[in-house]
Amino acid sequence: MKRRFFLGMLSLVFFSAAALAHGDKKHVLGTIEKVNSGSVIVKTRDGKSVEVKLVSSTVYVSLVDGADKPAAFADLAVGQNVVIHATPKGEQLEADEVRFSVAGVARPVSPKSQL
Numbered sequence: 001m002k003r004r005f006f007l008g009m010l011s012l013v014f015f016s017a018a019a020l021a022h023g024d025k026k027h028v029l030g031t032i033e034k035v036n037s038g039s040v041i042v043k044t045r046d047g048k049s050v051e052v053k054l055v056s057s058t059v060y061v062s063l064v065d066g067a068d069k070p071a072a073f074a075d076l077a078v079g080q081n082v083v084i085h086a087t088p089k090g091e092q093l094e095a096d097e098v099r100f101s102v103a104g105v106a107r108p109v110s111p112k113s114q115l
Contacts, residue, residue: 024087024088025085025086025087025096026085026086026087026088026093027083027084027085027086028042028044028050028052028082028083028084028086028093029042029044029045029082029083029084030042030043030044030045030050030081030082031043031079031080031081031082032076032077032078032079032080032082032100033049033078034078035076035077035078038053038054039051039052039053039054040052040054040076040082040084040095040098042082042084050093051092051093052084052086052093052094052095052098053089053092053093053094053095054073054095054098055094055095057096058073058094058095058096058097058098059096059097059098060072060073060075060076060097060098060100061097061098061099061100062075062099062100062101063099063100063101068099071100075100076098076100080100080101081100081101082098082099082100083099083100084097084098084099085097085099
């Protein structure tokens with residue numbers, strides 16, 4: 001479980017570093033705090049809540065077992081780690097792409113894994 005979490009966080013850090021090369025785009029990195037039909041609120045590492053509008057052209061990508069998989073709005077959930085590539089539109093941000101890691105599921109520990 002710890003290994004999967006570490007790999008997920010490492011991937012998000014990698015994507016956020018690559019995101020810095022996208023010109024005038026804004027990048028929001030954090031944890032989903034709230035999901036609405038037209039927006040998502042992300043709590044950033046510095047504790048700020050940032051609202052990003054979701055539009056019809058927004059692309060959703062989930063990180064599953066270390067690989068990118070196409071996703072949908074319905075796959076977003078509170079508590080997921082996200083990297084959002086957004087375009088500033090006046091005072092608002094509109095999401096071009098939402099990359100997120102699927103929340104981990106607790107698995108029972110087998111006797112073999114305790115050795």
